[in-house]
Amino acid sequence: METSSSEDLMSWFEEIATNAGKIQMETLKKILEMNHGVEYLEKWLGDIEDIDKIDGEALRSIYVSLVPLASHADLEPYIRKIADGDTSPILTKQPITTLSLSSGTTEGRQKYVPFTSHSSKTTLQIFKLAAANRSRVYPTREGGKILEFIYGSKQFKTKGGLVAGTATTHYFASQEFKIKQQQTKSFTCSPLEVIFSGDYKQSTYCHFLLGLFYSPQVEFITSTFAYGIVQSLSLFEDYWREICDDLFNGTLSPKITLLNIRRSVLDVIKPNPCLATLIRSQCEELERCNWYCLIPKLWPNAKYVYSIMTGSMQPYLEKLRHYTGDKLPLVSAEYGSTESWVGVNMDPCNAPENVTFTVVPTFAYFEFIPLHKVCDKVAVVVGGGGCDDYLEDDPVPLSKVKMGQQYEIVLTTFTGLYRYRLGDVVEVAGFYQATPKLKFLCRRKLILTINIDKNTENDLQLAVQKGSKPLLKSQAELVDFTSHANTSNQPGHYMVYWEIKGKVSEHILATCCNEMDAAFVDHGYVVSRKTNSIGPLELCIVEHGTFKKIMEHFIGNGATMSQFKTPRCTTNQVLLKILNLSTTKRFLSTAYE
Template structure:
């Protein structure tokens, strides 16, 4: 096997292992549950529900039935009293037998406040396993050279100590600080362009500048371009449009911009390269050409050996795909794997599928999975949610084409934990399901009987923003708010647009968004005027960067940031209203 080959024995080994556990997913799941309970038997939370039941010689299927009949389904709120005791320093076995020394923070962009989740060595090992498995499947379709590099826009945030002395931070931060990440850097076929000092700089603007600089220094070696979320990639290349001249100057002179103020970062970056006037000239010439075509195909033009772009591109990241394709040209966009702060769920074993059709194959060894069947009701307007639930089913009993909410029992102390994600079963990979991510269940626009999900909002905005092309304008980003300050309440949609759009076209856009909400309750309420006309607010350039800055300033990590598509956060609403430059109201249903 040649040095440039992408397929290794390690790739074959991990794929063979996965295909075997996928084939026997139902059995593997009962064994996974047994192992979780055995490892954590006697902890306060499980003792509360299971008592002193002897499980040592119990049949795995009987244990599964007993567990699901006695232990209740819970949300994070139900576990908060236990987690808060851990945060405050209670070291007794509350959720797991293993001492918890590290806590992960969720992004907090869904419901406005971050949540603590236990992070253990198992968490980092599972992350490494996901990366290895996904990389093995990608290598089958998109071969990369051994010894190449990855242009990786990844960001570590600051860790801090809780009242009880535990280390807290984002899951990505913990992973980047772990031995598992160092192993990945040393043992994988490609490694990141940026040293750890850049990843952990704590200032995403400085990190992004250095990622771009070193990515260009090693441009001929870059095998693929990646970040945790598609949003981060779009942010990085949007920034590059403004930074390229300064970056070229640094490459030409072997210097580093004074905007990089961290001495550790400066030393690490300057130690990584030396002046290269000929490379700087080549980049300058290409950038001048790219500027004339609105930076179309910037990635393949500047990184000619890149095979693909890799990132989470589903759910709230889908609105960034159009801009990302603009930057990526014909390079394949591959959607990264499916996980949450609470745990990993599935891998993308079909990397050749476009992001809009990406599925995620559940890894049955990561957690014990259950799925709550969900049935959408079309005209029942009295329900508090837009779903009717049935009893949870195990992984092996889900049905293709049906929608479910994901439930996790993890090695890290979450028992029958409702993740809040709605998925559709797209099919099976051997014996384990392949999932389409649909939406976050609770993230909805609602005023009274109307129930619109994030996906509903996204589709409505897509329909309305089609009018922008008539003015050669481009949608940069959007969010929304259900305004109930005055009656009747109404939806407010905030758009940031690149280009000039006249009032007539904005009115058409607003009207189209309003009529594109398909929820029955919304349509009835609009026709009866119990919900007022939709309000479209156009915000000034840079508004959504201000929202990002606001989250970062309050402790959010760039690597986990997701723009909230629907917000009740008054700080964000004040930013949006202060930056609004045009307002129009819909005439739909008028």
């Protein structure tokens, strides 16, 4: 699918990557020229005049010396004023008419982030850039289709009348997305009515029906997060018989009750007895082998599976590889957040565990806080373990980052975020021309802490990974997990909830519990366990479908399948009630006895 436009896009990227330092200066100057005099910047830069006449490096020096680093909490009062209807230039001079909601599953609550036409344009731009680069490694056919498990959620109005919703929903509703759907030669199987149904089960059923109807034309399978693909494929294990009936007859199951979906799907599908018979035969065979190799069997011309697969998505890679039979590459999607896009995957043939993201220097102005691990009161370069116990140096610009050093990312965006601490810890793994290639390590935020212990999401994932290895002896698999730092009794202790597929003996589960407890290597945790300042880790086995209930709780409260991430640690009393009522077995670690 190489076109002159994709070649032009790659040439453009080569140029900005080669001149990344200069482009960054231009980007910062453009942001400050556009927004000089807004309420937030007036506090810090009010005495600075004629910004357009100040040299780029001099302007950067003034900016970083006068404007402080900020967290979301620092900007939240300004964003709240915008949400409540204040139309004065608070964060940007461009009107902010839309607010994005973060998923709320990482930090426990949703937060507003400004969303502008620039947000949609950069989203489309990074998607086009990534597609042009992927096509060099995995060429796709002209006229092919994409099976996308994507879901829009309801948008709503804030007190001040602004449209609010998830960033993915804003993009799917944007003119940029609609134009892409109309103009792109390889486009999604599902119409907008399916994407915006508001009922993820009905949408998923139709995604599959249309995806199989177009099966020979599907070039790749994608979703925003790896979780979305795994969750959808698990639903397919329940739906496939009805889907085959619909393919055979050109009908749509009565379970699809939304009229706009019914009309849009029935306008497309036609009876195809030959295809339906073939797929039914394949599904019967796949069911007997636990759906191993499902994707290449049902979509024989698919080139790869594409999704965000880093961070909290890594636990789903094993299941994805089961569904692909290791016959299709897993390609990690681009690095971004609700606040801004950061980088593009320029090495799509790399396994997700080794993926790096090349910073796009036009998307925002980037700074990097050098991080050094605190170890026995000595600062050393971070070497793993917890991601919050750091000493920091002063932020450096993109042009000054060093190979092998770890950093926290700071953003200044066109949408009104100034020196905003993103909270992501990355390592510079190399360079593409003059722009850095980042390896995502973890979120800096602690999720498990009781005493002097400091464990992040990454630490928990590593412990669960090591602790779950004994499950292989029973040919069982870990479906999903979360945790809770229980301080209701003294000493407090970690509770880790597992949902398991397959039968496992209590002896093996007790072994898993001990292995997981011993796998937390944070010094504060180890010392606290040895002195009984933290009690034995508790492994709670929950019944089948528990994490689906958790997902449905979040979706019912405004999240969307496209942005849902299982919370790896929770204090939410509703979720804890679901987890504890669903717990069927409990084990206490004896690892430190």
